[in-house]
Amino acid sequence: MSRRGERPTPETLATLPVAVDAMGGDKAPGEIVEGARRAADQHGIGIVLVGPPDQVGDTQGLELVACTEVIGMDEDPAGGVRRKKDSSLVRAAELVRDGKACAMVSAGNTGATMAAALLRMGRLPGVVRPCIATPLPRLGRTPAVLVDAGANAECTAAMLVQFAQMAAAYVSARFDTASPTVGLLSIGEEPTKGTPLVKETHGLLVEAAGHGFEFVGNLEGRDLLPSPTDVIVTDGFTGNVTLKSLEGSLRFLFDTMLAIFGTDDATRDAAQVLLPHLLPLAAEFEPENTGGAMLLGTDGVCVISHGSSNATAMMNAVLVAHECATRGLADHVAAAVRPAQSD
Amino acid sequence: MSRRGERPTPETLATLPVAVDAMGGDKAPGEIVEGARRAADQHGIGIVLVGPPDQVGDTQGLELVACTEVIGMDEDPAGGVRRKKDSSLVRAAELVRDGKACAMVSAGNTGATMAAALLRMGRLPGVVRPCIATPLPRLGRTPAVLVDAGANAECTAAMLVQFAQMAAAYVSARFDTASPTVGLLSIGEEPTKGTPLVKETHGLLVEAAGHGFEFVGNLEGRDLLPSPTDVIVTDGFTGNVTLKSLEGSLRFLFDTMLAIFGTDDATRDAAQVLLPHLLPLAAEFEPENTGGAMLLGTDGVCVISHGSSNATAMMNAVLVAHECATRGLADHVAAAVRPAQSD
Numbered sequence: 008m009s010r011r012g013e014r015p016t017p018e019t020l021a022t023l024p025v026a027v028d029a030m031g032g033d034k035a036p037g038e039i040v041e042g043a044r045r046a047a048d049q050h051g052i053g054i055v056l057v058g059p060p061d062q063v064g065d066t067q068g069l070e071l072v073a074c075t076e077v078i079g080m081d082e083d084p085a086g087g088v089r090r091k092k093d094s095s096l097v098r099a100a101e102l103v104r105d106g107k108a109c110a111m112v113s114a115g116n117t118g119a120t121m122a123a124a125l126l127r128m129g130r131l132p133g134v135v136r137p138c139i140a141t142p143l144p145r146l147g148r149t150p151a152v153l154v155d156a157g158a159n160a161e162c163t164a165a166m167l168v169q170f171a172q173m174a175a176a177y178v179s180a181r182f183d184t185a186s187p188t189v190g191l192l193s194i195g196e197e198p199t200k201g202t203p204l205v206k207e208t209h210g211l212l213v214e215a216a217g218h219g220f221e222f223v224g225n226l227e228g229r230d231l232l233p234s235p236t237d238v239i240v241t242d243g244f245t246g247n248v249t250l251k252s253l254e255g256s257l258r259f260l261f262d263t264m265l266a267i268f269g270t271d272d273a274t275r276d277a278a279q280v281l282l283p284h285l286l287p288l289a290a291e292f293e294p295e296n297t298g299g300a301m302l303l304g305t306d307g308v309c310v311i312s313h314g315s316s317n318a319t320a321m322m323n324a325v326l327v328a329h330e331c332a333t334r335g336l337a338d339h340v341a342a343a344v345r346p347a348q349s350d
Numbered sequence: 351m352s353r354r355g356e357r358p359t360p361e362t363l364a365t366l367p368v369a370v371d372a373m374g375g376d377k378a379p380g381e382i383v384e385g386a387r388r389a390a391d392q393h394g395i396g397i398v399l400v401g402p403p404d405q406v407g408d409t410q411g412l413e414l415v416a417c418t419e420v421i422g423m424d425e426d427p428a429g430g431v432r433r434k435k436d437s438s439l440v441r442a443a444e445l446v447r448d449g450k451a452c453a454m455v456s457a458g459n460t461g462a463t464m465a466a467a468l469l470r471m472g473r474l475p476g477v478v479r480p481c482i483a484t485p486l487p488r489l490g491r492t493p494a495v496l497v498d499a500g501a502n503a504e505c506t507a508a509m510l511v512q513f514a515q516m517a518a519a520y521v522s523a524r525f526d527t528a529s530p531t532v533g534l535l536s537i538g539e540e541p542t543k544g545t546p547l548v549k550e551t552h553g554l555l556v557e558a559a560g561h562g563f564e565f566v567g568n569l570e571g572r573d574l575l576p577s578p579t580d581v582i583v584t585d586g587f588t589g590n591v592t593l594k595s596l597e598g599s600l601r602f603l604f605d606t607m608l609a610i611f612g613t614d615d616a617t618r619d620a621a622q623v624l625l626p627h628l629l630p631l632a633a634e635f636e637p638e639n640t641g642g643a644m645l646l647g648t649d650g651v652c653v654i655s656h657g658s659s660n661a662t663a664m665m666n667a668v669l670v671a672h673e674c675a676t677r678g679l680a681d682h683v684a685a686a687v688r689p690a691q692s693d
Contacts, residue, residue, distance in 0.1 A: 146606075157537055160537060160543075160544055160545045161545055161546070192591060193591075194500055194503060194586075194587055194590040194591060194594075200503075201503055201587065202503045202504055202587050203504070205587075227591070227594050228590070228591040228592065228593065228594030228595035228596075228597070228598060229594040229595070229597050229598030229601070230598065231595055231598055231599070232598050232599050232602040233602070241591075243537075244537055244544065244545050244548075244588070245587070245588055245591055247537040247571070248535060248536075248537060248570070248571040248584075248588055248591075248592055249571065249591055249592060249595050250571065251537075251570050251571030251572040252571035252572070252574055252592050252595045252596055252599075253571075253595055253596075253599050254571070254572050255571060255572035255573065255574055255575050256574070256575050256595075256596050256599045256600055257599055257603065258572070259575040259576070260600065260603050263489075263631060267624060267627040267628065267631075268624075270627060273623050274623055274624060274627065276620075276623070277619075277620035277621075277623040277624050278620075278624075280616045280617055280619070280620040281610060281611075281617060281620050281621075281624075284610040284613060284617065285610065288606060288610075
């Protein structure tokens, strides 16, 4: 069960600020505070920064909830959350738990963000394990969402089915997609391909389909860009390796292209012609534009931004967090996992 | 133990032809036979085609070992090999087993190729399970090799250690790399990150290192292009998903670039300037130039080419097969797994 009593209604949530971990990320606090201020100034989003005042410095006029500790990027997540009860991450999660913020956002230690959200907000009723949903671009369309992007290195088939249900609820709430399609990442299209975990999950997804999502069967790694389905389900180990592989290969090719462009005057001129066409493509693959990854299954909205987040990335993460909170994401996710419990 | 008695010496193998499954692959037999003929004409490699004469048609002057059956691309691998004892794949593997060919090459059904090689050539002494090693380009350097690319969806830590040993032996034999470096694919650099399988494998690799390879620790998905290590070890499920993800993302970006190039006269002119720089890059990522994947652990050399192989891909696969056979790959692989058995 939830650690809180009643979840705030979407109407109440819409009046609450977004709690921003001012000390999370490689570019904290400067770019983080700047991004939060832009969300406030340009989009009218309420913001409450969380961090030690002497480390945060200039809050650019934003409200600051003071705390005394920071959990480092490389610190042991569970230990950090347990020991540093007055850290920016733990305090941000408590603001959501206590109905003082509609959502939290951090570009800090991913594991510690998850742990703080899980321990302070609690799990939604029926959720076995929260998972991380990461957007995958589909040029000109709403992004697909891959779960689990790394919260759970080891999974059961029942967990993977819940990930599918929660991700489908997220896609519906965020992009207004009716009955999102779900694909299961495997090593062949046939239901007989893959590990025993994948084969068992395939069977359970066939049974669970029709309640909030459609199951289209297995996908392969080569299907991910662009994904034919709205949701791609996999365990957190495979998901993390796959996402980082995609990220690495795209960065590698972009870097190689840039090097070619700089070869001589002729290539520099050619690049000028092509750049207007290439930039929108690059923008779709820029993590800063996607609004970050969403933690699903906690009793409150938590956006986990890329550690390299700049001000633009943070602004977009705040917008996504606010929109999902006011659209009642937690309620939708809770409703999505309920049928599996009562069947 | 091996199903054969003495393995032929490299000197004997150098006198033997490469057995080519004339009916394997999307472009069989036309491009397959053409590629084999080019290997013979341009590089003086002995070739023996295997296939039903009426289906192979024009052998372009190459020797043909006649058989009556073909295992289809989508046919059940184990069942196909069991039922079709006179198929081109089974007969090709028998030519290697019987000392009539130095190696076999097929662009056909991957699972059936593995099964035919395993059942007819047999495993090398001490090998728990054969694995597939696939090259990953490193611009301007010898490629890295990822094992297992999909032969074993489920692995034990002992299997992964053998994959590392066999892949290191392969890299040494093919590229003359002394004591290749090995990285373990995981979701963080720290030895504590990953699944129990990965953590156990990490410990075993630390112990096994120094005998034929150096272990540098964990790699992440974003490290694969270009890989900092000569060998990347992972289970066949993760390896297959990862390789297909890389393949898909690169193809996606190349296709998108080509579409941009064709936008109008200005972009077409710009493309003309850039193409001389881009083509060498594209060539490095073209599966047809890498010579295909190598099956490791069988008592004989077996190259598994991409199903889409054209004549160039097949020619390169034949060259790699012949070179690895005459360099005594099977002996090197057998020697690499031996220390683990006797420790």
